[in-house]
Amino acid sequence: xxxxSRVMLKEAGNAIDKTLSEILVCPLSKQPLRFCEKTKxxxxxxxxxxxxxxxxxxxxxxxxxxxxxxxxxxSKAS
Amino acid sequence: xxxxxxxxxxxxxxxxxxxxxxxxxHAFSASRSFSTEGAYGxxxxxxxxxxxVKIFDRDLKRVHRDRAAWLSRNKNDTFVDAVAxxxxxxxxxxxxxxxxxxxxxxxxxxxxxxxxxxxxIEKLIMMDTSHDMIKSCRDxxxxxxIETSYLVGDEEFLPIKESSVDLIISSLGLHWTNDLxxxxxxxxxxxxxxxxxxxxILGGETLKELRIACTLAHMEREGGISPRLSPLAxxxxxxxxxxxxxxxxxxxxxxxxxxxxxSALDLIEHLRAMGETNAxxxxxxxxxxxxLSRIFSVLTTIxxxxxxxxxxxxxxxxxxxxxxxxKEHSSHPQAKRRGSATVSFTDIHKQxxxxx
Numbered sequence: 001x002x003x004x005s006r007v008m009l010k011e012a013g014n015a016i017d018k019t020l021s022e023i024l025v026c027p028l029s030k031q032p033l034r035f036c037e038k039t040k041x042x043x044x045x046x047x048x049x050x051x052x053x054x055x056x057x058x059x060x061x062x063x064x065x066x067x068x069x070x071x072x073x074x075s076k077a078s
Numbered sequence: 079x080x081x082x083x084x085x086x087x088x089x090x091x092x093x094x095x096x097x098x099x100x101x102x103x104h105a106f107s108a109s110r111s112f113s114t115e116g117a118y119g120x121x122x123x124x125x126x127x128x129x130x131v132k133i134f135d136r137d138l139k140r141v142h143r144d145r146a147a148w149l150s151r152n153k154n155d156t157f158v159d160a161v162a163x164x165x166x167x168x169x170x171x172x173x174x175x176x177x178x179x180x181x182x183x184x185x186x187x188x189x190x191x192x193x194x195x196x197x198x199i200e201k202l203i204m205m206d207t208s209h210d211m212i213k214s215c216r217d218x219x220x221x222x223x224i225e226t227s228y229l230v231g232d233e234e235f236l237p238i239k240e241s242s243v244d245l246i247i248s249s250l251g252l253h254w255t256n257d258l259x260x261x262x263x264x265x266x267x268x269x270x271x272x273x274x275x276x277x278x279i280l281g282g283e284t285l286k287e288l289r290i291a292c293t294l295a296h297m298e299r300e301g302g303i304s305p306r307l308s309p310l311a312x313x314x315x316x317x318x319x320x321x322x323x324x325x326x327x328x329x330x331x332x333x334x335x336x337x338x339x340x341s342a343l344d345l346i347e348h349l350r351a352m353g354e355t356n357a358x359x360x361x362x363x364x365x366x367x368x369x370l371s372r373i374f375s376v377l378t379t380i381x382x383x384x385x386x387x388x389x390x391x392x393x394x395x396x397x398x399x400x401x402x403x404x405k406e407h408s409s410h411p412q413a414k415r416r417g418s419a420t421v422s423f424t425d426i427h428k429q430x431x432x433x434x
Contacts, residue, residue, distance in 0.1 A: 017227040019178075019201050023242040027235035057212055059230040060237040063137065
């Protein structure tokens with residue numbers, strides 16, 4: 001029970017830990033990431049890729065990154 | 079498939095950005111050097127990945143690790159625990175404490191479980207390429223005194239800012255990277271000055287019995303050989319890797335573990351539970367199950383006849399190479415400049431009475 005509430009607490013707040021948000025950067029360009037509220041993902045503006053956050057865990061493997069189109073329709077699943 | 083290439087292709091845009099003189103340009107050029115093949119900065123190649131040799135299929139490795147997370151969920155593996163224990167023991171040999179630590183994939187669960195507050199770690203970040211593995215680590219977390227964060231990432235593309243962690247531990251994870259020097263360079267960049275890098279990788283002698291038995295069984299049944307064991311580092315290479323990555327005070331030592339199994343099938347089950355099964359790009363991609371059943375009986379016979387011990391168990395060797403390196407800091411002893419000696423050998427000779 002405690003475990004479930006811990007996960008929910010993470011999702012409710014900033015969706016990623018404060019520790020992680022301080023040290024995470026884009027795996028390809030090494031530039032800081034921006035948390036996008038709309039898609040609940042981490043966006044790397046320099047190269048225009050968004051990385052998903054599954055279950056409160058950011059997935060920063062380059063293969064998981066979705067390329068953002070210019071009109072920012074990143075919520076399209078593919 | 080298109081998506082994969084394009085994400086790496088986004089780095090092309092990064093290179094164009096680099097040409098514009100911005101005030102961050104020197105920060106950019108520092109980060110260019112983290113890949114040893116010069117793929118990110120050199121000469122404007124359009125396909126930067128073609129210069130890197132791909133030996134391992136990283137996507138297959140993720141799948142293996144997902145399966146391993148499921149297979150090893152209830153049992154504690156003595157071999158993996160022994161390696162993790164050895165690695166973590168080295169923390170007690172250091173006077174320094176490491177408030178923030180990063181744990182790279184491999185046997186994450188063992189490191190987390192056996193840490194027990196050594197090294198003064200307050201913040202632990204666990205990273206692995208497999209999502210399931212990270213989830214099972216999070217579920218198994220029973221020690222809340224250390225603030226643990228979880229992250230899915232690739233060791234070859236480390237998503238960690240420069241100079242941000244005090245300690246990086248990797249227990250049996252780095253021998254599956256395609257570009258080991260590049261990964262180590264990225265680890266070095268992620269470390270704070272006077273930070274420690276501890277890694278354990280499998281060495282060249284690992285599973286030599288299995289390698290011999292597989293080759294013989296293959297030749298007998300199929301008439302050819304397909305690579306079944308990954309190319310593994312030699313001890314002499316480990317030292318070179320550490321110096322090439324730029325670590326100061328490098329240290330390498332080797333340990334050999336012989337694990338005994340009741341049968342060859344147990345060995346393969348163990349390898350699967352550790353996520354160490356074949357992921358070479360060159361592997362024989364024919365239907366593995368049919369293939370395995372054909373050579374399997376020959377494999378077990380050869381293994382038993384060549385390597386079995388008196389009590390009927392079969393041994394398998396695991397050679398583990400432990401590497402330690404520190405990120406340079408002013409407090410580290412440095413070699414003196416040539417020609418700066420203040421005492422000559424003749425003086426020392428005279429001092430000690432000229433015994434020869």
